Amino acid sequence: MKLLQEQTQKLKIGESLIIQTASRLLIPFIQLFGLYVIVHGHYSPGGGFQGGVILGASFVLLALAFDQKFSMQYMSEKTSGLLANTGALIFVGTGTLCAIFGGLFLHYSALDVLIPLGPIEWRSFGIFIVEVGVGLAVMSNMAILFWVLGSNGEMDEGL
Amino acid sequence: MIWILDLLILSLLVICAIAAINIKDLLSATIIFGVYSFLMCLLWAEMGAVDVAFTEATVGAGISTVLFIAAILHTSRRSKD
Numbered sequence: 001m002k003l004l005q006e007q008t009q010k011l012k013i014g015e016s017l018i019i020q021t022a023s024r025l026l027i028p029f030i031q032l033f034g035l036y037v038i039v040h041g042h043y044s045p046g047g048g049f050q051g052g053v054i055l056g057a058s059f060v061l062l063a064l065a066f067d068q069k070f071s072m073q074y075m076s077e078k079t080s081g082l083l084a085n086t087g088a089l090i091f092v093g094t095g096t097l098c099a100i101f102g103g104l105f106l107h108y109s110a111l112d113v114l115i116p117l118g119p120i121e122w123r124s125f126g127i128f129i130v131e132v133g134v135g136l137a138v139m140s141n142m143a144i145l146f147w148v149l150g151s152n153g154e155m156d157e158g159l
Numbered sequence: 160m161i162w163i164l165d166l167l168i169l170s171l172l173v174i175c176a177i178a179a180i181n182i183k184d185l186l187s188a189t190i191i192f193g194v195y196s197f198l199m200c201l202l203w204a205e206m207g208a209v210d211v212a213f214t215e216a217t218v219g220a221g222i223s224t225v226l227f228i229a230a231i232l233h234t235s236r237r238s239k240d
Contacts, residue, residue, distance in 0.1 A: 045209040045210045045213050046210070047210070049214065050213045050214055050217050053217040053218055053221065054217055056222065057217070057222060060222070145226065146222075146225060146226060149226055149229040149230055150229040
């Protein structure tokens with residue numbers, strides 16, 4: 001009963017030129033689609049969570065096709081933690097600002113006091129701000145979850 | 160609601176669920192679980208819940224399959240029971 005990792009090292013699976021070139025071409029379009037899903041989330045199916053998962057999956061694809069170190073050049077462990085906390089702060093901060101300016105938690109039309117756009121415009125814009133926060137948090141959490149699981153918690157070499 | 164399509168997807172779903180818990184090879188079980196997730200996504204989309212179907216396709220069939228494979232890589236491939 002052999003470990004999969006030993007078989008992988010012996011057979012040198014994962015060093016394929018075709019897969020590396022295809023993922024180089026695909027990753028910008030995957031990230032563009034993830035941004036579209038986040039930004040267009042309040043008009044059509046999608047939203048912060050799904051778009052964040054798609055953005056995180058692009059980093060997972062980078063780590064699978066190349067190396068974990070190569071993927072961590074583009075988003076380091078520190079940046080990932082910072083982005084996750086920024087996303088959570090945007091979500092809670094928007095809700096708390098609504099509560100401070102006289103509404104309930106996440107009652108966006110109360111933000112009309114801050115910048116006068118009209119309550120209807122603020123209901124649409126508030127959902128957008130919250131979904132950007134959710135997308136940031138989910139993206140960095142999905143990427144760091146895969147890095148920790150793939151490298152056995154040591155973050156030096158992965159799949 | 161097209162009930163023939165519904166019945167087809169549901170029967171494939173049950174087959175995939177039974178196969179995923181009975182198979183001994185954990186890598187195969189993971190791939191069959193991905194197929195199960197994608198059939199579930201088709202079923203949600205066919206019933207009109209497109210948002211849930213989107214979540215199921217990205218999380219269930221996309222990320223969780225990769226995470227399962229990353230976890231299997233550090234254990235043995237064949238299950239003991």
